[in-house]
Amino acid sequence: LSPVCLGSLRRAAKSFVQFHPTGIYGAGCLITEGSRGEGGILRNREGERFMERYAPTAKDLASRDVVSRSMTIEIREGRGVGEHRDHIFLHLDHLPPETLKSGLPGTLA
Numbered sequence: 670l671s672p673v674c675l676g677s678l679r680r681a682a683k684s685f686v687q688f689h690p691t692g693i694y695g696a697g698c699l700i701t702e703g704s705r706g707e708g709g710i711l712r713n714r715e716g717e718r719f720m721e722r723y724a725p726t727a728k729d730l731a732s733r734d735v736v737s738r739s740m741t742i743e744i745r746e747g748r749g750v751g752e753h754r755d756h757i758f759l760h761l762d763h764l765p766p767e768t769l770k771s772g773l774p775g776t777l778a
Contacts, residue, residue: 689702689735690737690740691705691759694751694756700759702733703773703775704761704773705729705736705759706730707761707764707768707772708761708763708764709729709759709761710729710759710760711736711739711740711757712750712756712758713743713748713749713750713755714747714748714749714750717748719739719743719748720736720739721740722739723735723742724739734740740757743757744757
């Protein structure tokens with residue numbers, strides 16, 4: 670994004686910029702979006718499965734742009750998690766270990 674800000678690339682609407690919606694907060698590492706495909710659930714600070722509000726049919730399986738935009742709205746409206754309310758939880762703890770091992774190899778130590 671910085672080359673765009675410096676003017677060396679043609680500028681486009683900010684709405685075309687996306688972020689990867691699944692990662693480990695503060696660690697700078699990403700988690701595959703397949704984690705949502707295997708049954709991961711996004712929850713806000715109230716414990717609400719908020720994707721039902723933004724994508725009633727697809728829910729947590731919505732496309733990256735829909736998920737990213739929905740997370741941003743939740744955070745901006747004060748429903749983010751953490752000390753600064755600046756991120757969202759991705760719950761995988763309800764999934765059986767077999768699902769994590771087979772569907773998300775490399776995510777278990």
